[in-house]
Amino acid sequence: MSRHGEPAPPVRIVHLGLGAFHRSHQAWFTARAHDASEWGIASFTGRRPDAALALAPQDGLFTLVERSAEGDSFEVVGSIAEAVDGADTARLEELLAAPATAVVTLTVTEKVYDDGSPDAPLGRLVRGLAARRAAGGGPIAVVSCDNLADNRTAARGAVVRIAEDLDAESDEGGLAGWVRENVSFVGTSVDRITPRTTPEDVAEVAERCGYRDASPVVAEPFASWILSGDFPAGRPAWQDAGAQFVADLEPFENRKLWLLNGAHTMLAYSGRLRDHETVADALEDPVCRRAVAEFWDEAARHLTQPGLDVPAYRAALLERFANPRIAHYLAQIAQDGSLKLRLRCVPVLQAERAAGRSGLGAARMIAAWIDWVSEAEQISDPLVGAIQEALGRSGRERTEALIRLVDADLAADAAVVDLIHGLVGFARL
Numbered sequence: 001m002s003r004h005g006e007p008a009p010p011v012r013i014v015h016l017g018l019g020a021f022h023r024s025h026q027a028w029f030t031a032r033a034h035d036a037s038e039w040g041i042a043s044f045t046g047r048r049p050d051a052a053l054a055l056a057p058q059d060g061l062f063t064l065v066e067r068s069a070e071g072d073s074f075e076v077v078g079s080i081a082e083a084v085d086g087a088d089t090a091r092l093e094e095l096l097a098a099p100a101t102a103v104v105t106l107t108v109t110e111k112v113y114d115d116g117s118p119d120a121p122l123g124r125l126v127r128g129l130a131a132r133r134a135a136g137g138g139p140i141a142v143v144s145c146d147n148l149a150d151n152r153t154a155a156r157g158a159v160v161r162i163a164e165d166l167d168a169e170s171d172e173g174g175l176a177g178w179v180r181e182n183v184s185f186v187g188t189s190v191d192r193i194t195p196r197t198t199p200e201d202v203a204e205v206a207e208r209c210g211y212r213d214a215s216p217v218v219a220e221p222f223a224s225w226i227l228s229g230d231f232p233a234g235r236p237a238w239q240d241a242g243a244q245f246v247a248d249l250e251p252f253e254n255r256k257l258w259l260l261n262g263a264h265t266m267l268a269y270s271g272r273l274r275d276h277e278t279v280a281d282a283l284e285d286p287v288c289r290r291a292v293a294e295f296w297d298e299a300a301r302h303l304t305q306p307g308l309d310v311p312a313y314r315a316a317l318l319e320r321f322a323n324p325r326i327a328h329y330l331a332q333i334a335q336d337g338s339l340k341l342r343l344r345c346v347p348v349l350q351a352e353r354a355a356g357r358s359g360l361g362a363a364r365m366i367a368a369w370i371d372w373v374s375e376a377e378q379i380s381d382p383l384v385g386a387i388q389e390a391l392g393r394s395g396r397e398r399t400e401a402l403i404r405l406v407d408a409d410l411a412a413d414a415a416v417v418d419l420i421h422g423l424v425g426f427a428r429l
């Protein structure tokens, strides 16, 4: 694939976290805007520099395979003007210093918001912002596209904290103040199921499209992007591709995190314990499906704002999850469980407890996680050390120690601990 000498759109967006989801989501929305020719993305890799190596030789172009239950359709996405190794901080600083750069988007994963080290993605971003300040590049928008509650506040908090650390080390200071005045943090709720690309997908694109794409991306047809915040230096017309701009993001964010991601996490643990591989497989199992429905009933009690249409959202989710042609592996979703539970399950459990109910459905999700970590061959989680330590205990004490890693208040609630302790093992029955 190549642009055949045609120029790529000029870079006005910098992205951190070049992965499949970024390509099926923000890159696709940008390519679909009517002003797409004015908005190129320079996308920097996070954990996987090979993502840039595969895209650079094909001028940033890639195929999006839209996979519905009926079949596949193919589309070349041209919005990534540059695919850059994340270690190339000189290029990042140069681009962030440029006044033409108006937007930074982030898909750096939930755990990175707590990582303040200078070499982590947000540390690199802050050094880029320092370069912008020095160059007089002007205000800019930073748009978090990670599955965190209130991701705008999480991004602002992390960036300001790192900027304050840099200020403390330098003679000049003032960076944190500049960030507060010049960086608009935009909150978003993002959604598009994007399983990992397989060698079969690469072969299929070659056969059906007649060209070789070393790095296509597969996604479901559904895509949603709900945003809240200002873009002081402009943005692409993402609404052309269906993006929604709202004043109050929270209800939408909760609906997505609790209903979609919560169900994913429930299916990941209960499904793996019952030997299922994918979301669609687990959903066919009445034990897993019942657990999801029970959790959804609880969550729905706290999703009452007008316009959320929870019944229709739930029905659509069941259809999306059941797509038999999307192999979305439970093992992938099972990663980083301690953090994901905190976002997807704990708020529902707390709301249920506050309303005087047990929170059985949410408790079941934590029980499934406990059961799964107890037997998993490999645990990929920022708290893996503490999880292993807790697993060394036994009985109720062990359950309590694991719950504490998810949420200390819940672990201090004896009724919750008893409930979860009694539920461990439900998925094996």
Ligand code: CS2
Residues within 6 Å of the ligand: 147, 190, 191, 192, 193, 194, 260, 261, 264, 265, 332, 333, 340
């Ligand atoms: C999933 C999400 O891996 C996970 O934890 O729940 O990646 C999910 O597929 C996306 O948020 C869908 O938009």
